[in-house]
Amino acid sequence: MSGSAVEGLSQCGALVASTGGGDATTAAAMIVAESLSSIPVPLGLALPLSLRGGDPEAQSRLHLGLGFCWQSQLLPYVHRAIRRSGDAASPWFTLPPLLVCGAAGVGRTHFARRLAQLAGLPHVGLDLSDPAGTEQLRQRPRGPDLVLPSLPVLAMAVSGCANPVISIAGLDGADLETQGELAKMIDPRTGARWVDFATRSTVDLRQISWIVQCRDPSMISPALLGLLSRVELHWPEPHELPLHLAEVLAEAAIDAGVIDRVEHRVAEGLIHLQRASGSRSTARLYESARHWVRTAIE
Amino acid sequence: MRASRLGCRAGASGAAAMIEPDRCGETCWPALDLDTESVLLMRAMPADIEPTGKIVILRTYVGGGRARSIFDWMCLRPGDWPLWGRLAYLFGEEAVRSVVIAAAEREAEKAAIEAEEARLEEEERIRLRRQIDLYILDPKSKRPGLSLQSGDEKKPFFLMSFSEKWERERVLDWLRWQKHRFHEFRDLFQAEGPVALERLVIAGMRATEAEIRTRGLASRGRRPLRFWRGE
Structure with missing residues (x-):
């Protein structure tokens, strides 16, 4: 591609690319929404949204920064996605839809957040075990009450990004209708033009990285199961545990905005987390790390 | 590695x-x-x-x-x-x-x-190894004795028991003036055992007693070296 002209704006889902003069980096973007009526699509969804994670910095971060070396089933999917994101034809990061299984506390959400952060992608979580979460997937019209866009659509609109990372939790407890709705979003045949009633548009959800969490795959409908690549996560072995503690400590420090102030006291933080690791829960480790960061650093 | x-x-x-x-x-x-x-x-x-x-x-x-x-x-x-x-x-x-x-x-x-x-x-x-002490033993209801013990050990390396106290005192009269030879005694003990050392002690005591008698310095009674001061 050459020149500075923006091409191919008119069609929903069409890749739009623009290049800066003399710069080899191509910034990819796409229009994700198309109005079902004459009313323009709201929330800026009519404009091209960026496709992120393919730039050299993101590639470098993903290569160097993604730990989880003990998650042997997970890493091949991620590495393939990293390699694809370096491809000139699709210079952005997208994971195939994953079904991430494992015992409670192994760190599924932690992984999703870290991956999104390294790839430079927005991350949003959705808990389908909560009725409010199911409503966020697709709101039902209720008389005069305003129907809000589905959470994936909102995520794209708010972030201006066409390929966010979306974590789905609580699928084990979701009913078949909800699972079916989710399947329509994930299936590329239907996800290419998924109808969002709130915005009165069809939305292309195909570039979303779906990370579906589950403890019991037998509770998932075959239709949905067939769309997902299953990986099993496990709690790190004793010799791998310090790596996990370092990752959680970093996540807590990043969230608190003090990652550049922690380095002199990392040894102390790791010792603190080591004491909390007996619960084998990444969520508890994270809370413990947040507490330590608040009291020791902030 | x-x-x-x-x-x-x-x-x-x-x-x-x-x-x-x-x-x-x-x-x-x-x-x-x-x-x-x-x-x-x-x-x-x-x-x-x-x-x-x-x-x-x-x-x-x-x-x-x-x-x-x-x-x-x-x-x-x-x-x-x-x-x-x-x-x-x-x-x-x-x-x-x-x-x-x-x-x-x-x-x-x-x-x-x-x-x-x-x-x-x-x-x-x-330093403790260089130190060897002579102990006088009077255990209750047991035979009187003498022992040699290295400073770096908890037990004596050499023990002589006697039927009577005066026998012990007789040997002690000589042995107490052999401090400069205690390393030699330990070496002999390690090389040839307790009997060889006991023989050396008794032989040395008798030889000194005979010499002191010859010089007219021996005490009367069972302890000829009682007032001998190693000279």
Whole structure:
């Protein structure tokens, strides 16, 4: 591609690319929404949204920064996605839809957040075990009450990004209708033009990285199961545990905005987390790390 | 795992000569730049990203001639290399310094203290070994005795028992003036056993008694050397 002209704006889902003069980096973007009526699509969804994670910095971060070396089933999917994101034809990061299984506390959400952060992608979580979460997937019209866009659509609109990372939790407890709705979003045949009633548009959800969490795959409908690549996560072995503690400590420090102030006291933080690791829960480790960061650093 | 001391391999930049372990880790391993007295952490990279297959993810100046000892310490802990690599990436140089360099220096200091303590203990043991004491034994309801004991041991190495106290006193009259020969007695005991030493003691006592009698200095009664003072 050459020149500075923006091409191919008119069609929903069409890749739009623009290049800066003399710069080899191509910034990819796409229009994700198309109005079902004459009313323009709201929330800026009519404009091209960026496709992120393919730039050299993101590639470098993903290569160097993604730990989880003990998650042997997970890493091949991620590495393939990293390699694809370096491809000139699709210079952005997208994971195939994953079904991430494992015992409670192994760190599924932690992984999703870290991956999104390294790839430079927005991350949003959705808990389908909560009725409010199911409503966020697709709101039902209720008389005069305003129907809000589905959470994936909102995520794209708010972030201006066409390929966010979306974590789905609580699928084990979701009913078949909800699972079916989710399947329509994930299936590329239907996800290419998924109808969002709130915005009165069809939305292309195909570039979303779906990370579906589950403890019991037998509770998932075959239709949905067939769309997902299953990986099993496990709690790190004793010799791998310090790596996990370092990752959680970093996540807590990043969230608190003090990652550049922690380095002199990392040894102390790791010792603190080591004491909390007996619960084998990444969520508890994270809370413990947040507490330590608040009291020791902030 | 031993650090490579034979030659060195060029670093990622090719400019600085670096020493790396004989076997590098799969993802991360330490390296040493003697010229700049720095320890480094190297990271394996895919060849399509980095043609040399590795990059430097951390370089930290140690100085003071300590770089080599810290590098050697790091090489002995290949199980920790992945963690150090992650800490360098996640938190930066100071995190690695606080976890690795500080730990290496603490261990070096601890080792030096232990070595010094061991040296002092050995010196003390040698000093005590030189010390041999003569004990007079009067255990209740048992036979009177004499013993020789090294300062570095808890039990006597030589024990003489007697039927009567005066027999013990007779031997003691001679033995107490043989302190300059106690090392000789211990050597004999170790070489030939307690009987040989007992024979030597008794023979020596009798020889001295005979000599003192000849000189007219012997006491009357059962203890000829009672007032002998070793002269």
